[in-house]
Amino acid sequence: MTVAAYTHSISNAPANFLTINSELLSRERWQAILQYKQAFLQNEAEDPRQYSYMDQEVAASWIRSRKRGVNPYSVVTGSNLSPAKLSEILDKNRGLIDITYALTKSLQDVILACGYILYLFDKDGIVLLNNGSLESFVKLPEFDTRTGLLINEESEGTTAHELCLRLKRPVQLIGPEHYCIAFQNSIASAAPIKDVNGIIQAVAVLVSQPLLNTPEEDTIKKMGPHSLCLVISLATIIETEFNLKNRYNTVVNALHATLACIDEGIVTINQQGRILHINPAGMRILKLRQEEADARNINEFLGNNSCLMDLAKKGENVTVEERFGVGFDKDYYQVNIRPILNKYTQELDVAVLKLSSCEKLAAQKSGKTGNVAIYTFENIISQNKEFQKSMALARRFASSPENILVIGESGTGKELYAQAMHNVYCPQGPFMAVNCAAMPRELIESELFGYEGGSFTGAERNGRPGKIELAHGGTLFLDEIGDMPLELQAVLLRTLEDKQIMRVGGSRYKKVDFRLIAATNRNIHKMVKENQFRADLYFRLSVLTINIPSLRDRGEDIKVLSEFFVEKYCRKNGWDIPQISLAAQKKLNEYEWPGNVRQLQNAMIYAVNTALGDVIKPENLPNYIILETCPIKIEDISSGNGNLGEMLCLENLEKAAIETALMHANNYVPAAAEILGISRSTLYRKLKDYNIEYS
Ligand SMILES: Nc1ncnc2c1ncn2[C@@H]1O[C@H](COP(=O)(O)OP(=O)(O)OP(=O)(O)O)[C@@H](O)[C@H]1O
Numbered sequence: 001m002t003v004a005a006y007t008h009s010i011s012n013a014p015a016n017f018l019t020i021n022s023e024l025l026s027r028e029r030w031q032a033i034l035q036y037k038q039a040f041l042q043n044e045a046e047d048p049r050q051y052s053y054m055d056q057e058v059a060a061s062w063i064r065s066r067k068r069g070v071n072p073y074s075v076v077t078g079s080n081l082s083p084a085k086l087s088e089i090l091d092k093n094r095g096l097i098d099i100t101y102a103l104t105k106s107l108q109d110v111i112l113a114c115g116y117i118l119y120l121f122d123k124d125g126i127v128l129l130n131n132g133s134l135e136s137f138v139k140l141p142e143f144d145t146r147t148g149l150l151i152n153e154e155s156e157g158t159t160a161h162e163l164c165l166r167l168k169r170p171v172q173l174i175g176p177e178h179y180c181i182a183f184q185n186s187i188a189s190a191a192p193i194k195d196v197n198g199i200i201q202a203v204a205v206l207v208s209q210p211l212l213n214t215p216e217e218d219t220i221k222k223m224g225p226h227s228l229c230l231v232i233s234l235a236t237i238i239e240t241e242f243n244l245k246n247r248y249n250t251v252v253n254a255l256h257a258t259l260a261c262i263d264e265g266i267v268t269i270n271q272q273g274r275i276l277h278i279n280p281a282g283m284r285i286l287k288l289r290q291e292e293a294d295a296r297n298i299n300e301f302l303g304n305n306s307c308l309m310d311l312a313k314k315g316e317n318v319t320v321e322e323r324f325g326v327g328f329d330k331d332y333y334q335v336n337i338r339p340i341l342n343k344y345t346q347e348l349d350v351a352v353l354k355l356s357s358c359e360k361l362a363a364q365k366s367g368k369t370g371n372v373a374i375y376t377f378e379n380i381i382s383q384n385k386e387f388q389k390s391m392a393l394a395r396r397f398a399s400s401p402e403n404i405l406v407i408g409e410s411g412t413g414k415e416l417y418a419q420a421m422h423n424v425y426c427p428q429g430p431f432m433a434v435n436c437a438a439m440p441r442e443l444i445e446s447e448l449f450g451y452e453g454g455s456f457t458g459a460e461r462n463g464r465p466g467k468i469e470l471a472h473g474g475t476l477f478l479d480e481i482g483d484m485p486l487e488l489q490a491v492l493l494r495t496l497e498d499k500q501i502m503r504v505g506g507s508r509y510k511k512v513d514f515r516l517i518a519a520t521n522r523n524i525h526k527m528v529k530e531n532q533f534r535a536d537l538y539f540r541l542s543v544l545t546i547n548i549p550s551l552r553d554r555g556e557d558i559k560v561l562s563e564f565f566v567e568k569y570c571r572k573n574g575w576d577i578p579q580i581s582l583a584a585q586k587k588l589n590e591y592e593w594p595g596n597v598r599q600l601q602n603a604m605i606y607a608v609n610t611a612l613g614d615v616i617k618p619e620n621l622p623n624y625i626i627l628e629t630c631p632i633k634i635e636d637i638s639s640g641n642g643n644l645g646e647m648l649c650l651e652n653l654e655k656a657a658i659e660t661a662l663m664h665a666n667n668y669v670p671a672a673a674e675i676l677g678i679s680r681s682t683l684y685r686k687l688k689d690y691n692i693e694y695s
Contacts, residue, residue: 025174025220025221025224025225026217026220026221027214027215027216027217027220029053029174030174030175030176030214030215030220031214032051032052032053033051033053033054033174033175033176033177034175034176034184034214036048036051036053036054036176037062037176037184040062040066041072044066047059047063048062048063049063055177057163057166057167058158058163058173058177061153061157061158061162061163061166061179062157062158062179064153065153065157065158065179068153068154068157070153070154070155070156070157070179070180072157072179072180072181073180073181074180074182075182079149079150079155080148080149080150081126081148081149081150086147086148089122089126089128089148090128090147090148093122093128093201093202095242095245095246096120096128096193096201096202096238096242097120097128097129099238099241099242099245100118100120100128100129100204100234100238101129103234103237103238104118104129107234111206114226114227114230115208115209116206116207116208116209116227116230117130117206117207117208117209118204118205118206118231118234119161119204119205119206119207120202120203120204120205121151121161121165121202121203121205122201122202123165123200123201123202123203124150124152125150125151125152125161125162125165126148126149126150126151127147127148127149127150127151128147128202129147130147156179156180157178157179157180158173158177158178158179159173159178159179159183159188160172160173160178160188160189160190160205160207161188161190161203161205163190164190164191164192164203164205165192165200165203168192168200169192170189170190170191170192170228170231170232170235171189171190172187172188172189172190172224172227172228173187173188174187174220174224175187175211175214175215183207185210185211185212185213185215186207186208186209186210186211187207187208187211187220187223187224187227188205188206188207188208189205189206189227189228189230189231189232190203190204190205190206190231191203191204191228191231191232191234191235191236192235193235193238193239193242194239195242195243195246196243196246196247201242202238203235204231204234204235204238205231206227206230206231206234208223208227211223256279259277259279260279260280262279262281263281264281264354264355264356265278265279265281265282265283265284265285265286265333265353265354265355265356266278266279266281266282266352266353266354266355267279267282267286267298267352267353267355268350268351268352268353269297269298269312269350269351269353270348270349270350271313271347271348271349271350272297273297273298273299273309274296274297274298275293275294275296275297275298276294276350278293281355282355285324285331285333285355285357286301286324298353301324302322303322303323306322307320308320308322308335308337308353311337311339312337312339312348312351312353313339313347313348314339315339315341315346315348316337316339317336317337317338317339318336318337319334319335319336319337320334320335320337321333321334321335322335322355324355331357332357333355333356333357334355334356334357335353335354335355335356336353336354336356337351337352337353338351338352338353338354339351340352372431373418373419373420373422373423373427373431373475374419375416375419375420375423376419376420376423376424377391377394377395377398377420377424379416379420380413380416380417380420381557381560381561381564382554382557382560382561383556383557383560384549384553384554384555384556384557386549386553386554387548387549387554387557390546390547390548390549391417393546394406394417394420394421394546395424397421397544397546398420398421398424398425399424399425400425400544401425401515402515402543402544403496403515403516403517403518403540403541403543403544404418404421404515404516404517404518404544404545404546405481405517405518405519405520405524405541405542405544405545405546406418406517406518406519406520406545406546406548407519407520407521407524407545407546407547407548408519408521408547408548408549408550408596409521409548409550409594409596410521410595410596410598411551411595411596411597411598411599412521412548412549412550412551412596412597413548413596413597414479414519414521414548415433415477415479415519417517417546417548418431418433418475418477418517418519419431419477421475421517422474422475422477422515422517425475425515426473426474426475426515428473429471429473429474429475429514430470430471430472430473430474430475431471431474431475431477432467432468432470432471432474432475432476432477432514433467433477433479434447434448434467434476434477434478434479435479435480436478436479436480436481436482436483436484437479437480437482437483438480441485444484444485444488445488445491445504446464446466446504447466447467448466448467448468448488448492449466449468449469449491449495449501449502449503449504450463450464450465450466450467450468450469450501450503450504451463451464451466451503451504451505451506452503452504452505452506452507463503463505463506465503466501466503468495468501468512468514469501469503469510469512471512471514472512472513472514473513473514474514474515475514475515475516475517476514476515476516476517477517477518477519478492478516478517478518478519479519480519480520480521480522481518481519481520481524481541482520482521482522482524482527482532482533483522486532486533486534489533489534489537490534490537492537493534493536493537493540495512496516496540497540499511499512499513500512516541518541524538524542525538550593550596551593551596551597551600552592552593555589557597558588558589558593558600559585559588559589561597561600561601562580562585562588562600562603562604563580565600565601565604565605566578566580566604566607566608566616569604569605569608570608575608576614578608578611578614578615578616579614579615579616580607580615580616581615581616581617581618581667582693583617583618583662583663583667583693583694584607584616584617584618584620584621586693587618587621587625587626588600588603588621588625591625603621603622603625606620606621606622607620607621607622617666617667618663619663619664619666626663654686654690655690655692657676658672658676658683658686658687658690658692659692661675661676662692662694667694669683669684669687669694672694
C-alpha cells in the first residue's frame with residue numbers, strides 16, 4: 001500500500017512527520033499488484049478492494065477509471081489545449097513555472113543522475129513543465145508529455161498527480177498501481193504545492209525512468225523513499241519561494257499604490273543619485289515618463305550649487321529648498337532627505353526624497369487662514385425664480401476657463417458663488433480670496449503679486465509669493481474689485497493677458513495659470529463712465545457676468561433662509577431647534593435687509609441666543625428690525641416725511657397701537673388688552689376687524 005504509507009502534509013507539518021512503511025516497497029508486493037491488475041483488467045467482476053496488498057484509494061481509482069472507459073493499453077491520451085488557452089494557462093502560472101524551471105536547472109545533474117523526470121502539473125492536471133528542458137533524457141516514444149497536455153483520471157486513469165490533487169497530500173504509485181500499462185515499470189512520486197491559504201496550485205511529480213519489468217527489491221526499496229523525499233523537498237522549496245514572491249509582490253504593489261496616492265513627489269535614489277523608484281507625483285515634477293525614469297540621475301535635475309547629494313551621503317535627515325523643472329517652468333520645492341545607511345559600512349545605501357511644492361505649502365498655510373472653498377452649489381439656498389436663474393447661469397459659467405464677474409449687494413452671496421464655481425472647475429486647486437477694499441492701497445500690490453526678499457522695509461527676508469502665484473492651478477477671487485487702485489488695474493489686466501507675473505522688487509517673470517472671479521457691489525458700469533475704473537479691464541472681466549438679486553427682492557427666501565440658519569446654528573451647537581413664530585416671521589418679511597443674507601444670518605444667531613423657550617418671538621429679533629418695521633415711526637412724523645394725513649389717520653394709529661401692544665405682550669391677547677386699557681373682547685373684535693394675526 002503506497003498511498004497510505006506516506007502521511008505527510010508539506011504545508012502544515014514538519015518534514016520529519018513523514019513516515020514510510022518500507023515493508024510496502026517490496027518486489028513481492030509489486031508482483032502481487034501486477035497480477036491483480038491483470039485479473040482486474042480481464043475480469044469485470046473482480047473487485048480490487050478485496051486484494052490484500054491493495055491501497056483502498058488506488059483500488060477506488062481503478063474502479064472509477066474502468067467506469068470512465070479509460071483504455072489501459074493506450075499510450076498517454078490526454079487532450080491538448082488550444083494555443084490560446086495554453087498561453088492563458090501558462091501566463092496564469094508564470095510564477096510557479098519560473099521558480100520550478102530555475103530549480104530544475106540548478107538540480108538538473110542530480111535529477112538526471114537519479115534517473116528521474118520532473119513534471120509540474122497545474123491544479124487541473126495540465127502539464128506546465130516537462131522536466132524543464134532535460135533534452136538529454138531518452139524520450140519515450142509512446143509518451144506524449146508535451147506542455148499543455150491535460151492528463152487526468154478521465155484520460156489516463158490512476159496516476160500519482162491525479163491522486164495527489166484528489167487526496168491533497170503526497171502520493172507515490174509503484175509500477176502496476178498506475179492504471180495504464182504504459183506506466184507499469186515506473187515509480188511516480190507526487191507532492192502538492194499550496195498557496196498561503198492552503199489551496200493546491202500545482203503538483204510536482206518525479207517519475208522514474210522505466211525500470212526493469214519488475215525491478216529488484218533493492219531498487220524498489222531505494223528508489224521509493226528517495227524519490228518521494230526528493231519531490232516533497234522540491235515542492236516545499238517551490239511552494240516557499242512562490243508564497244514569498246507573492247507576498248513580496250503584494251507588499252510592493254501596495255507600496256506603489258500608496259506612493260501613487262501621495263501628492264508629494266517621492267524619489268528613491270542610490271549613492272550615485274540614480275533614480276531607483278519615483279512615484280507619479282515625482283514624475284510630474286521632474287517631467288519624466290515611467291519608462292525613462294530608471295535610466296535617469298537626480299543630479300541631472302539639480303542646480304550646480306546643490307548640496308542635496310552631499311547631505312544625503314552624510315546621512316543627514318534634513319530639508320532643503322531646490323529648484324526643479326525644465327527651462328521656464330522651474331519651480332521651488334522643499335526636499336526632505338531621508339538617507340538609509342548601510343548597517344555595516346555606514347555608507348549611503350539609498351535616500352528617499354520627498355518633494356513638496358513651496359507654493360503649495362504656502363497655499364496650505366493660507367488655507368489655514370481661511371482661504372478655502374468649502375461651498376458648492378448644493379449649499380446655496382433659494383426658492384426665488386430670479387435667484388435660481390442667476391444660479392443656473394453660474395453653474396453654466398462654472399466650467400468655463402474665462403474670467404467671471406459677479407455683481408450683487410454686500411452679503412448677497414458673491415463669495416459663495418465664487419467658491420461653488422471653483423469647486424466645479426478645479427476643486428483640487430487653490431482658492432485664493434483677496435478683498436480689495438479691506439486693505440491699504442499700498443499693500444494690495446505686494447499681497448497680489450508677492451515680493452522678492454528685501455524689496456521694502458518690513459518685508460520677509462526670503463520674500464513671499466503673492467495671492468496670484470498661490471492661485472496657480474486654481475481660482476483667484478478678487479472681492480470688491482471696484483476698490484482696486486487704477487494703477488494696479490493696469491498690472492492686473494496685463495497679468496490676465498500674459499498669464500505671467502513678476503514679484504515686487506523681482507526681475508524675472510513667472511508663468512501663472514488661474515481663473516479670476518471678480519466681484520463687486522458697486523455700479524461698476526457707472527465707475528467706468530466716470531473714469532474710476534479702467535474700461536479695458538471692465539470689458540475683459542464682464543464677458544461672463546452674473547447678477548445676484550438682493551434679499552429684499554426675493555421675499556420667499558427670507559422664510560426659507562431664516563429657518564435654514566436657525567437650524568444650522570442649533571445643529572452646530574447641539575441645541576434644540578426653535579420654531580419661528582408667525583409674528584416674528586412677519587417682522588423678518590417686513591424688514592428691508594440692507595445687509596442681505598449675511599445680515600439675516602446674524603439676526604437669526606441673535607434670535608436663537610435670546611429666545612428662552614422653543615419659539616422665536618418678535619422680541620427675540622434685533623432691535624433694529626423691530627424699530628424699522630414699526631408701522632409708525634416718530635422720526636417720520638417729526639421730519640414731515642410721507643403723507644401726514646395718512647400717518648395720523650385714527651384707524652392707522654389704532655392698528656399700530658394694537659400691533660405694538662401685541663408685540664410687547666408676546667402676542668398674549670389678555671396682556672395686550674391690559675396694555676391698551678381695553679377689554680379682551682374688544683381687542684379680539686379689533687384684531688378681527690384689522691385682520692391682525694396674533695398666534
Ligand atoms: N443663498 C444662500 N444660501 C445659503 N447661505 C447664503 C446664501 N447667500 C449668502 N449666504 C451666506 O451669507 C453670508 C454672506 O455671503 P457672501 O460672503 O458670499 O456674500 P458677499 O456677497 O460676498 O458679501 P460681501 O460683498 O460683503 O463680501 C455667508 O455666510 C454665506 O454663507
